[in-house]
Amino acid sequence: MEATSDLRIKEPGYGYRITILSIDGGGVRGIIPAVILSYLEAKLQEIDGPNARLADYFDVIAGTSTDGLISAMLAAPDDQYPPRPLFDAKSIIEFYEKHCPSIFSPQHGGLLAILAALHGPKYDGKTLHEIIKYYLKGKKLHETLTNLVIPTFDIKKLQPTLFSSYQVKDNQSLDAKLSDICIATSAAPIYFPSYKFKNAGKEFNLVDGGVAANNPTFVAITEVVKQISEGNPALSNFDAKDYGPFLVLSLGTGSSSSDGYYDAGEASKWGILHWFLDGGHGSPLTECFSQASVDMVDYHISVLFKPHDYSGDNYLRIDYDKLTKEEGSMDLATQENLKNLKDVGNKLLTLPVSRKNFDTGKLQPTGDQTNKQALDSFARALSNEKKRRSDSLLKK
Numbered sequence: 001m002e003a004t005s006d007l008r009i010k011e012p013g014y015g016y017r018i019t020i021l022s023i024d025g026g027g028v029r030g031i032i033p034a035v036i037l038s039y040l041e042a043k044l045q046e047i048d049g050p051n052a053r054l055a056d057y058f059d060v061i062a063g064t065s066t067d068g069l070i071s072a073m074l075a076a077p078d079d080q081y082p083p084r085p086l087f088d089a090k091s092i093i094e095f096y097e098k099h100c101p102s103i104f105s106p107q108h109g110g111l112l113a114i115l116a117a118l119h120g121p122k123y124d125g126k127t128l129h130e131i132i133k134y135y136l137k138g139k140k141l142h143e144t145l146t147n148l149v150i151p152t153f154d155i156k157k158l159q160p161t162l163f164s165s166y167q168v169k170d171n172q173s174l175d176a177k178l179s180d181i182c183i184a185t186s187a188a189p190i191y192f193p194s195y196k197f198k199n200a201g202k203e204f205n206l207v208d209g210g211v212a213a214n215n216p217t218f219v220a221i222t223e224v225v226k227q228i229s230e231g232n233p234a235l236s237n238f239d240a241k242d243y244g245p246f247l248v249l250s251l252g253t254g255s256s257s258s259d260g261y262y263d264a265g266e267a268s269k270w271g272i273l274h275w276f277l278d279g280g281h282g283s284p285l286t287e288c289f290s291q292a293s294v295d296m297v298d299y300h301i302s303v304l305f306k307p308h309d310y311s312g313d314n315y316l317r318i319d320y321d322k323l324t325k326e327e328g329s330m331d332l333a334t335q336e337n338l339k340n341l342k343d344v345g346n347k348l349l350t351l352p353v354s355r356k357n358f359d360t361g362k363l364q365p366t367g368d369q370t371n372k373q374a375l376d377s378f379a380r381a382l383s384n385e386k387k388r389r390s391d392s393l394l395k396k
Helices: 003-014 027-048 066-075 089-103 110-117 126-136 178-185 217-229 272-276 284-308 335-350 371-395
Strands: 018-023 060-063 147-154 159-164 195-199 202-207 246-251 315-318 352-357 362-370
Touching: 018 027, 018 066, 018 217, 027 066, 027 089, 027 246, 027 335, 027 371, 060 066, 060 217, 066 089, 066 126, 066 147, 066 178, 089 126, 089 335, 126 178, 147 178, 147 217, 159 217, 178 195, 178 202, 217 246, 217 284, 246 284, 246 371, 272 284, 284 315, 284 352, 315 352, 315 371, 335 371, 352 371, 362 371
Parallel strands: 018 060, 018 246, 060 147, 246 315
Antiparallel strands: 147 159, 147 202, 195 202, 352 362
């Protein structure tokens, strides 16, 4: 490991908070959290100047599926100016608008598409692979400007494989190229081919991280808690049982109206084909396990943080549950749908902070504060933490 990487991991010890950004998987719906992140970064620039970037403020950025790619792009160094990240948040929106139509370009339509899906993935992945390799080139996990946590799933071992900056020092095989990691975490079954690669003598046989953790928030928190428990000197001021110092922003990619996609009476008659292909519009089975992962993680963290989070300042979850069926698609990459998803992201900013009510299945406002107001407060907390760390370094 390079010395700069060690310094990066030590940074949380200089302040009072541990800051985490987590982004759910969701295919083209990743443009929704990209809009939220663009607002947050703009607010940080308003506070701390135009050079502020998200990687300057978060100790850990976690992402699953195509949002694992967002995480890598926010944290990978720029070749022209390595101290700064490859992308700012606003450019992520432009990336989606420019590249999603070609990444998710259907090879067939109608019945032919359904028949083709019986024999292989919906997309061959070549365009996705080329774009990821073009932007990330040969950069490796240890080079990122802040810690990354990106889940994947190894289908040969039938277990999750976690690519974590915290683990590369003790396991060099995990210090893979960011392009390989992002291709792997984006390899959604049915949609894209699985991905095999070798690194440091170890072979990986991987599919989409959403199989393991479509909402990677808890995985990211666990990585930090593990470091505290194992005695990382940089985190010696923190207690593994105390979640009070955590400052967590968790972003969803939206779901369909909670009035429901499917009916149990109808589903009781489904066979294999219908569970995997709902008339060519999507995969009910994939949508079910993805959403289950998202909600269970949110529920677990809400309970975990409750004793420390009376004001909602420790854990901010932003999501939307009223997407139309078209907007809820993982791969509908028409310009019209991308615009609609951008509009959802902007609308989300004006809506009240909400939490999932597991009795009704709907998001329920927690008060009068809007997501925009909550992000304003979150930005000030991030800025204050960064200033504390700068002051601590000066005193040393």
